[in-house]
Amino acid sequence: MATHEADILTRTDSGTPCGDLMRRYWQPAALSEELPLGGAPVPVRLLGEDLVLFRDDKGRPGLLGIHCSHRGADLSYGRVEDGGLRCIYHGWLYDIHGNCLDQPGEPGGGEHRGSIRHTAYPCVEKAGVIFAYLGPGEAPLLPNYEFLTVPEDQVFAIKLFNEANYLQGNEGNIDPVHLSFLHRKINAGDLTERDLAPKIEVEITDFGVRICTVRDTGPGERYLRVSNFVYPNLSTFPGGVSRDGYSVNWHVPIDDTHHWKYTFTFERKKSLDKEVTRRGRSEMTPDYNPLHNKSNRYLQDRESMTNESYTGIGFVFQAHDLCVVEGAGQIQDRTQEHLTSSDKAIVAARKLLLKAINDVQEGREAPHVIRDPKTNNFLHLITRGEVIPSSTDWKEFLASW
Numbered sequence: 001m002a003t004h005e006a007d008i009l010t011r012t013d014s015g016t017p018c019g020d021l022m023r024r025y026w027q028p029a030a031l032s033e034e035l036p037l038g039g040a041p042v043p044v045r046l047l048g049e050d051l052v053l054f055r056d057d058k059g060r061p062g063l064l065g066i067h068c069s070h071r072g073a074d075l076s077y078g079r080v081e082d083g084g085l086r087c088i089y090h091g092w093l094y095d096i097h098g099n100c101l102d103q104p105g106e107p108g109g110g111e112h113r114g115s116i117r118h119t120a121y122p123c124v125e126k127a128g129v130i131f132a133y134l135g136p137g138e139a140p141l142l143p144n145y146e147f148l149t150v151p152e153d154q155v156f157a158i159k160l161f162n163e164a165n166y167l168q169g170n171e172g173n174i175d176p177v178h179l180s181f182l183h184r185k186i187n188a189g190d191l192t193e194r195d196l197a198p199k200i201e202v203e204i205t206d207f208g209v210r211i212c213t214v215r216d217t218g219p220g221e222r223y224l225r226v227s228n229f230v231y232p233n234l235s236t237f238p239g240g241v242s243r244d245g246y247s248v249n250w251h252v253p254i255d256d257t258h259h260w261k262y263t264f265t266f267e268r269k270k271s272l273d274k275e276v277t278r279r280g281r282s283e284m285t286p287d288y289n290p291l292h293n294k295s296n297r298y299l300q301d302r303e304s305m306t307n308e309s310y311t312g313i314g315f316v317f318q319a320h321d322l323c324v325v326e327g328a329g330q331i332q333d334r335t336q337e338h339l340t341s342s343d344k345a346i347v348a349a350r351k352l353l354l355k356a357i358n359d360v361q362e363g364r365e366a367p368h369v370i371r372d373p374k375t376n377n378f379l380h381l382i383t384r385g386e387v388i389p390s391s392t393d394w395k396e397f398l399a400s401w
Contacts, residue, residue, distance in 0.1 A: 001334040001350070009353055010165045010331050012253040013048030017357045021232055022047055023135035024366040026142050028252050028262045029053055029063060031159060032128045041085060043076040047134060048255045051121070052076045054085045062096025063132045065119030069100065094118050127264060128157040141370040145378055147248055147266040154245075155266040156277045160318060161289045162251075165331045166233055166259040169251040172321055173235035174345040176200055176213040176225065182320045184310040191215060191223045191387070200341075202348045207231060207368050207381055209352065211345045214394055217387060224394050225385040226401075229349040231356065231368040238385035240265045240280070241272070246383035257330035260288075261318075282318030292319035294326055 012019040027046065030053050034042055041054035043066060050066045052075045064085065066075055073089035080086075082102070084095040092113075093102035098120025103110025121132045122139050126148045133139040142148065147155050162169055172178065177200075179192040195215035203210040209229040217223045227237040234250040241247065245267040252260045265277055283291040292298040298313045300323075305312040313319050339347060352367070360366050370376050382401050388394060 001337065003335055005350075005354060006334040008357060009350060010167050011256055012166065013256065017361055018353075019047055021353070021357045021360050021366055022253065023133075024140075024360060024369055025135075025232055026124070026131040026133050026139070027233075028129050028159070028250055028260070029123065029132040030130045031157060031262075032125060032130060035061060035130065038080070041076045041078055041080065043074070045254045046132065047253050049134070051119075052078075052085070053123075053130065054078070054080055056080060056084055056096055058083070060096055061123040061125055061130045063121045063123050064094055064096075064098060068092055069094075069116050069118045070103075094120075096120065096123070127155045127266075128152070129262065129264075141373065141376050143368075143370050143378065144376045145248075145381065146268065147246075147264045150266050150268065153271040154268070155264060156272050156274045157262060157264050158278060158281050159260045159262045159288050160282055160284060160322075161287075162259050162261050162322065162325060163257070163294065163330065164259065164326045164328065165256060166251040166253040168325045168328055168332050169249070169259060169261055169321070170229075170233050170235060171346050171349070172325055173237060173249050174209070174211055174227065174229045174349055175343070176211060176227070176345070177342045178324075181310055182324060183317050185315065186305075186307050186309065191217050194218065195223075197342070200344060202345050204348065204352070205380070207378065209345055209348045210382070212394070212398065216390070220390050221387050222390050222392075222394065223385065223387050224397065226382050226398065228381060228383060229345065229352075230381070231366070232353060236381065236383040238383055240277070241267050242270075243384065243386065244268050244270075263318075280316075282316050282322070290319065290322055292316075292322060298323045 008017050012022050035055045037059050041052050044051050044053050051063050052066045053063050055061050068075055068087040070090055070092050073087050075085055075087055078085045078087050084093045084101055086093040091104040095101055098118040100113040100116035103113045121134050123130055123132050124142050180196045184193055194217045198213045198215040201212045208231050211227045213225040215223040229235050236246055236248050238246050248264040250262040298319055300312045302312050311320050356367050388397055
């Protein structure tokens with residue numbers, strides 16, 4: 001990959017081409033559990049920008065620039081009161097829209113307080129996550145993905161800190177072949193182990209890339225797996241729940257060398273046991289940092305590689321992913337990679353992202369930005385894995401879904 005293309009895709013700070021693209025979409029900013037009613041403001045770094053997230057006394061989430069417009073004090077130490085967030089330095093009060101409501105150290109509460117427009121970004125709360133829109137103009141609609149529309153008891157969200165660029169994590173999701181190796185249990189007979197070199201086809205869609213993987217898994221049968229890359233930094237995949245649901249990894253840049261991986265798991269028709277689901281994720285600290293990490297070599301046990309797990313890093317997928325995503329470096333040098341036919345989904349997603357970045361730079365609307373409620377429906381975002389007869393045309397079978 002050319003150096004300039006790699007730089008374009010991995011740099012997401014404000015004013016960068018990819019950063020401008022990312023800001024055209026709603027992005028996860030925090031888990032709802034991080035911001036309980038009456039709780040302290042939370043400092044967050046998102047797309048290279050330092051911000052503070054708070055919940056006002058009406059329960060509404062707000063995302064503001066972290067430095068007070070008066071003299072730069074850190075608002076994450078502020079007081080949540082009187083309809084907003086009050087700076088502890090001189091008492092300036094801001095609402096969730098960035099309006100300065102009060103300057104109590106000034107006569108009359110501040111004659112010119114109405115002229116202050118503090119940095120503020122709109123927020124919405126869905127599926128246990130607070131989303132923010134950091135882009136210009138009117139915010140688009142939050143996409144009605146299935147996992148964002150089911151009742152709260154049918155969806156679970158968690159996040160995990162990654163010490164690597166967002167693109168490395170996202171591209172791992174759209175690499176079907178790694179399932180045959182990285183996540184393999186030794187001699188378990190998993191479907192992905194029975195055919196190490198599956199047939200992969202990709203299809204360009206309105207939301208990104210559909211990835212169809214077909215493995216020969218036994219006499220007279222094949223395993224069909226459908227996953228997706230979704231603009232600009234998330235992927236859907238079967239797993240983690242029953243066949244009547246799926247999971248999502250959403251890789252949100254903190255800055256160019258760190259990101260949060262938000263994972264959503266949902267069921268269409270039944271409740272989730274959220275504590276069981278939480279325990280099935282990578283072990284982590286209370287602030288969502290992994291216990292399997294670079295400093296302890298992801299707790300790899302090389303003896304277990306002979307008869308337990310391919311990696312020697314246990315059986316939790318997220319720890320496996322961390323090892324290879326972070327192991328590529330904080331920003332992978334893509335000029336040194338050698339892509340093959342099995343990387344066609346990665347190639348397709350990169351091309352779409354580069355085109356989307358170019359569209360935004362030339363003043364056009366980014367793809368998959370939803371503004372019309374009539375088009376805010378994604379039942380065609382098929383995500384499923386199923387064993388089918390070898391005699392069945394898998395493309396027709398897919399169409400029936």
